[in-house]
Amino acid sequence: MEKLLTSNLKLGIISGGQLGKMLIQEASKWGIASYILDNDEECSARGVASHYVKGSNLDFEAVYEFGKLVDVLTFELENINIEALKKLKQEGCKIAPSPEILELIQDKGLQKQFYQDNEIPTSSFELYESKSAVLIAVESGAIQFPFVQKLRKGGYDGRGVAVISDVNDLGKLLDGACVIEAKVAIEKELSVVVARNQNGEVKCYPVVEMLFDPKANLVDKLICPSVISEEKSEKALNYASKIIETLDMEGLLAVEFFLDTKGDIVVNEMAPRPHNSGHHTFESVVTSQFEQHLRAVLNLPLGSTEIKMPSVMINILGAEGHEGPVHYEGLVESMAIEGVKIHIYGKKITKPYRKMGHVTIMSASIEEAQEKADRVKQLIKVKSCKRN
Ligand SMILES: Nc1ncnc2c1ncn2[C@@H]1O[C@H](COP(=O)(O)OP(=O)(O)OP(=O)(O)O)[C@@H](O)[C@H]1O
Numbered sequence: 134m135e136k137l138l139t140s141n142l143k144l145g146i147i148s149g150g151q152l153g154k155m156l157i158q159e160a161s162k163w164g165i166a167s168y169i170l171d172n173d174e175e176c177s178a179r180g181v182a183s184h185y186v187k188g189s190n191l192d193f194e195a196v197y198e199f200g201k202l203v204d205v206l207t208f209e210l211e212n213i214n215i216e217a218l219k220k221l222k223q224e225g226c227k228i229a230p231s232p233e234i235l236e237l238i239q240d241k242g243l244q245k246q247f248y249q250d251n252e253i254p255t256s257s258f259e260l261y262e263s264k265s266a267v268l269i270a271v272e273s274g275a276i277q278f279p280f281v282q283k284l285r286k287g288g289y290d291g292r293g294v295a296v297i298s299d300v301n302d303l304g305k306l307l308d309g310a311c312v313i314e315a316k317v318a319i320e321k322e323l324s325v326v327v328a329r330n331q332n333g334e335v336k337c338y339p340v341v342e343m344l345f346d347p348k349a350n351l352v353d354k355l356i357c358p359s360v361i362s363e364e365k366s367e368k369a370l371n372y373a374s375k376i377i378e379t380l381d382m383e384g385l386l387a388v389e390f391f392l393d394t395k396g397d398i399v400v401n402e403m404a405p406r407p408h409n410s411g412h413h414t415f416e417s418v419v420t421s422q423f424e425q426h427l428r429a430v431l432n433l434p435l436g437s438t439e440i441k442m443p444s445v446m447i448n449i450l451g452a453e454g455h456e457g458p459v460h461y462e463g464l465v466e467s468m469a470i471e472g473v474k475i476h477i478y479g480k481k482i483t484k485p486y487r488k489m490g491h492v493t494i495m496s497a498s499i500e501e502a503q504e505k506a507d508r509v510k511q512l513i514k515v516k517s518c519k520r521n
């Protein structure tokens with residue numbers, strides 16, 4: 134740590150969205166110089182980064198040249214040119230999490246195989262090459278309704294996922310190499326953020342519950358801690374620890390779970406980076422997920438994950454029917470409510486359901502935090518000066 138504070142460490146982050154911005158906010162506490170790579174000159178992190186480099190996360194040259202500028206390279210999204218990361222690693226660049234782990238997680242098919250190979254419960258699945266292969270399998274009865282189709286690569290925020298309940302939904306099928314999963318009867322969606330450093334120290338954050346907006350397919354409300362039994366919570370925490378240890382990973386890993394209607398805990402998917410389901414940690418937990426990611430990547434002692442206060446987190450999403458230069462309403466009124474902490478990502482353009490910020494609401498009880506969160510949801514509106 135002493136060395137870190139005097140070494141003028143250069144941390145590279147691919148790319149500069151809100152997760153990158155919050156990572157930089159924490160890195161700046163330790164005087165770390167932050168470099169970001171992003172094609173968007175108006176990306177959220179640019180205003181707080183020490184250095185901005187224009188370039189695409191998918192472009193070999195851009196990623197490779199960027200990696201050579203920094204001492205430690207990390208990322209805030211999965212969709213990155215892996216070949217460039219592998220070459221950088223071969224040449225001695227410190228990359229955390231490792232390119233091999235990112236490569237596995239980038240592909241939902243490989244992820245599912247990893248769970249199966251390591252006896253981590255997940256819904257049953259088969260891999261298919263294309264939409265037509267899926268249709269043939271449906272026709273022959275090899276795939277039965279209801280099922281969920283996920284593109285192996287490139288999906289996020291529910292894009293790349295199709296829930297097929299019956300024959301009428303077949304028009305929703307996506308084209309491309311995909312995973313076909315059994316549809317889980319979901320009681321609750323849960324998440325555990327876990328961190329591990331090079332020394333092998335592992336720390337989990339408490340289990341949170343995610344409530345989804347069915348229209349946007351985005352987290353609508355996050356509840357920390359989740360209201361589940363001690364036994365179920367232990368199971369989720371143990372699976373998250375087992376996964377990060379089996380991967381031999383350095384950094385932060387978010388593991389999404391389903392609690393099904395039979396009471397079983399199954400893994401849905403994972404992300405090797407700070408995650409939407411850990412945003413509340415900024416204020417309501419002793420160490421934020423962003424600081425923890427830095428501690429894990431830099432092999433520093435991991436920080437306490439103890440809850441300071443129960444909290445609810447809500448995403449601030451662009452309103453339906455509004456696209457263009459952003460205009461916020463209700464921020465000041467919300468801020469007047471005790472325990473309300475507002476984060477605005479600084480995106481200049483709003484679009485329907487675009488993540489524009491988030492709010493953490495802390496209160497003595499979850500019930501009170503929920504009630505305040507509902508008030509904040511009514512108050513905050515993200516509109517555009519130009520209406521569609
Ligand atoms: N096997 C399943 N059974 C039932 N519902 C599912 C299943 N898989 C996914 N879903 C639903 O679809 C949502 C999105 O799926 P998933 O998390 O795999 O995709 P994603 O695009 O990576 O999402 P995100 O980026 O928001 O985490 C889940 O949160 C869940 O509500």
Ligand SMILES: [Mg+2]
Nearest residue numbers: 291389401402
């Ligand atoms: Mg998900």
